[in-house]
Amino acid sequence: MRTLREQMSHGPTAVLPHTLRGMGGVGKTQLVIEYAHRFKADYDLVWWIASDTPLLIPGYMGAMAEKIGLPSAKSVGIxxxxxxxxxxxxxxxxxxxxxxxxxxxxxxxxxxxxIPASRPPQGHVLITSRNARWEGVANTLVIDVFDREESIDFLRRRAREITPAEAGELAEELGDLPLALEQAGALQTETGMSSEEYLELLRQQPLEILDANQPMEYPGSMTAAWRLSINALEDELPEAMQLLRCTAFFGPEPIPIDIFRWGGVEAGPIMTPILRDPILRTRAIALIHNLALGKIDDRAMLVHRLVQRLLRADLGEEQQADFRNEAQLLLGAATQLNPDEETNWGIFSRFVPHLEPVGAVESTEPRLREVALKVLRYLYLIGHTESARTFATRFRDTWGAASGGEDRHTLNAERHLADILRQAGRFRAAFDLNKATLERARRTLPDGDELVLEIVNSFGADHRALGLFREAVAHDELSRKQHLDKYGSDDPRTLRTMNNLALDYALVSEYQRAVEMHTAVMDGRSRPGVGSKLEYLSSLGNLGQAARLSGDYAAARALGADALDYGRTEFGGAHTSTLSAGVDLSIAERLLGRLAKALELARDMYDLYESTLTPGHPETLAAGLCLANALRTNDEHDEAYDLTRNVIERLPRIYGSDHPFTLAARGNLALLERTRGHPERARDINRDVLDKLDTRLGRLHDYSLTVALNLSNDLHELEEFEAALELDRQTAPQAEELLGARHPLTLGCYANLAASLRSVGKTDEAARLLEDTLAGYYATLTARHPDTVLARAGGRLDFDFDQPRI
Incomplete structure (x- = not known):
């Protein structure tokens, strides 16, 4: 009202009408009536012309003559x-x-x-219309539906017994349309009908319930208002009516215009003649918009849910089945879109609310199922795990019930479901599902089938997640060979298997091999058209992690900074891949001795993980370990201890108590026990952890050697110098064998061995060893690095565990 008054008061002096435009039922007429009443003192004459029948307009205008002292139409003619x-x-x-x-x-x-060709300054023209063609020929004010709070308030003023929750449900089903809300509120007040009864009638008999209880101040019911526009559409272009009926079987969310263009090839007998003619198709879409039966914005058509409901109710069962099939074929026309390409995410986001309304769950249409599976992939990639899991479960159960679970689409749905379960931290469930799915796929599909290879690739990640690191290497080496044979070395699918194998190598402490393979993957994904932006970000992060684990902290920091900047630019700061890059960068900063920066970044990432995922999600726990390690190195030992305990309490629920990640994290807790003055507790924890890691991984593994190094520090703290020396003499050459002489962990082991030698009086041997060790530090970490400084001063070095990517 305020906007309309401002337009009317400050408009140009030349006659240019003011038009209120919107779909039937939004309250255009009521707003004009209210305006005329509220500002009647500003006018000497207000004249209302019903304009829905153009032939009668001159008669209504001519009737004014007698009122203003002119010869009447009866005497001089209209x-x-x-x-x-x-x-x-x-x-x-x-x-x-x-x-x-x-x-x-x-x-x-x-x-x-x-309309007078010119007018005095205080002469005004107001028009209400459903037609968008008034844009450009009048000062147009678009009238839309209520927002939800307005709808709830409106209903509760008219039906005082209704609760806010009931009003909200009614508003949702009525699409916040004022006329429909008015009718619903009045009907409940006058008949005592409950909201539940009204909603049931709305679902079963929309034409009848929306025709009931017409408001006195409105010229027609909701059904009548709808029929007025429908009749105009069908009279002007019957094909537009067919297209509109088809939209009634989509959801009440924006429908991408592109599916009508793609549907020219894939549509059924009703829509094909319309959609294959681009001029006819464009005219039909424009007319639906112009008559306010659909709103066109951002290359999408939004049809109000009540219009959809009335359109469906106006069709017989056979016609409904025909148009639902057309809608399924239209949505299924998007099979060419790749959800791994981020440029398609916008349109996939618009597919999501239409899957259920078009019947994708129950449909046997192959192309629609393919699109539904692509939507699953999209939801997985953007991290909408719960929605993806719900759809995947329903697809598997419904499709599988009809086929016995061995058709291609059901197997593919199960593969996606396994990925989703793994992303949510349900690792055992993902492993078991993929194992069973792979067995059935191999039984029913040809050797080398693309879907079989996709399941094989997914199953490798399940091995990693369960801590079966060596088994993962064997599995993924075979997967890589199969992909190479089928697709060649440059195909994105082969690069994914190489990426996974590189992750396996890192988990068995073969860090240099991991660096080499991640570098090859990075090179492949850097070529135009080969990898998606998300895969490129993943490669940046994976290569940075491998560089860090191999001891190249500077390269890890550079790659981590690039990854974080790229992630923030392309996906936003809260995307999980961006957060993972931030955690990696924090670790690299910490290992380079930039402790304050590392702590600040670790806090930011942990807070974002907690708000984006959940406190118990595997990635949140990994970020928690990173933050705890940063706190410890910044001498915040108590806070680090509390956070580490919190993480360790949660890890067994996800990984199990004997998983290498759980065990290695307990080593971090032992380290904090010692720094907080409890070396006995630290020793006992580390002994238990080392025994179990030796069983799971063997001693020649980074995690085992890290715990062994820290255990020797516990022993030294307890003045068990000979025991510490014996353990150091074992650990240092083992680290050199596994990681190389210049790796930071190897240098730390030798620095500690030198300290142990001094503690038992072997000062000459200690001095020679320390001199060689410092030369290694100077060549790798520089003379000013905190580890170098501590080793030079004769101190003992501690190492901790950061949970890697899987």
Whole structure:
């Protein structure tokens, strides 16, 4: 109302009408009535012209003649009366302050002859219309539905017994449309009908319930308002009516316009003639928009849910089945879209709310199922795990019930479900599902089938997640060979298997091999058209992690900074891949001795993980370990201890108590026990952890050697110098064998061995060993690095565990 008043008060002096535009039932007529009443003191004459029948408009205008002192239409005829009225309005005689209201005018051509060619400053013209063609020929104010709070307040004022929750449910089902809300509220008040009863009737008999209880101040019911627009659409272009009926079987969310273009090839017998003719298709879409039966915005059509409901109710069962099939074929026409390409995410996001309304769960249409599976992939990639899991479970159960679970689409749905379960931290469930799915796929599909290879690739990640690191290497080496044979070395699918194998190598401490393979993957994905942006970000992070684990902290920091910047730019700061890059960068900063920066970044990432995922999600726990390690190195030992305990309490629920990640994290807790003054507790924990890691991984593994190094520090703290020396003499050459002489862990082991030698009086041997060790530090970490400084001073070095990517 305020906007309308401002437009009317400050508009140009030349006659340019003011048009209120919107779909039937939004309250255009009521707003004009309210305006005329509220500001009636500003006008000497207000004249209402019902304009939905253009032939009658001259008669309504001519009837004004007698009211303003001119010869009546009866005496001079309608045409002459109209001319005299328009002349009087133009001159402002006898009234300069007048308001003409043309209610429900379809087009400008219907009323332009009845609008004075010029007017006095206080002469105004108001028009209500459903037609978008008024844009550009009038000052147009678009009237939309209520927002949800307005709808709830509106209903509760009319039906005082209704609760806010009931009002919200009614508003949702009625699409916040004012006329429908008015009818619903009045019907409940006058009949005592409950909200539950009304909603049931709305679902079963929408035409009848929306035709009931017409408000006195409105010229027709919701059904009547709808039929007025429907009749106009069908009269002008019957094909547009067919297209609109098809949209009734989508959801009440924006429908991408592109599916009508793609559907020219894939549509059924009703829609094919319309969609294959681009001019006819464009005219039909434009007319639906112009008659306010659908809103076109951002290359999408939004059809109000009540319009959809009424359209469906107006069709017989056989017609409904035909148009639902057309809708399924249209959505299924998007099979060419790749969800791994981020440029397609916008349109996939618009597919999500239409899957259920078009019947994708129950459909046997192959192309629609393919699109549904692509939507699953999209939801997985953007991290919407719960929605993806719900759809995947329903697809598997419904499709599988009809086929016995061995058809291609069911197997593919199960493969996606396994990925989703793994992403949510349900590792055993993912492993078991993929194992069973792979067995059935190999039994029913040909050797080398693309889906079989996809399941094989997914199953490798399940091995990693369960801590079966060596088994993962063997599995993924075979997978890589199969992909190479089928697709060649440059195919994105082969690069994914190489990426996974590189992750395996890192988990068995073969860090240099991991670096080499991640580098090859990075090179492949850097070529135009080979990898997606998300895969490129993943490669940046994976290569950075491998570089860090191999001891190249500077390269890890550079790659981590690039990954974080790229992730924030392409996906936003809260995307899980961006957060993972931030955690990796924090670790690299910490290992380079930039402790304050590392702590600040670790806090930020942990807070974002907690708000984006859950406190118990595997990635949140990994970020928690990173933060705890940063706290310890910044001498915040108590906070680090509390956080580490919290993480360790949760890890067994996800990985199990004997998983290498759980055991290695317990080693971090032992380290904090010692730094907080409890070396006995630290020793006992580390002994238990080392025994179990030796069993799971063997001693020649980074995790085992890290715990062994820290255990020797516990022993040294407890003045068990000979025991510490014996363990150091074992650990240092083992680290050199596994990681190389210049790896930071190897250098730390030798620095500690030198300290142990001094503690038992072997100072000469200690000095020679320390000199060689410092040369290694100077060549790798520089003379000013905190580890170098501590080793040079004769101190003992501690190492901790950061959970890697899987």
């Amino acid at each position: 045409d002459e009366a109209c001319r005299s009225v328009l002349d009087a309005l133009r001159r402002g005689e006898p009234h300069a302050r007048w308001l003409l209201i043309f209610d429900n005018a379809n087009t400008a051509d219907d009323v332009k002859a009845m």
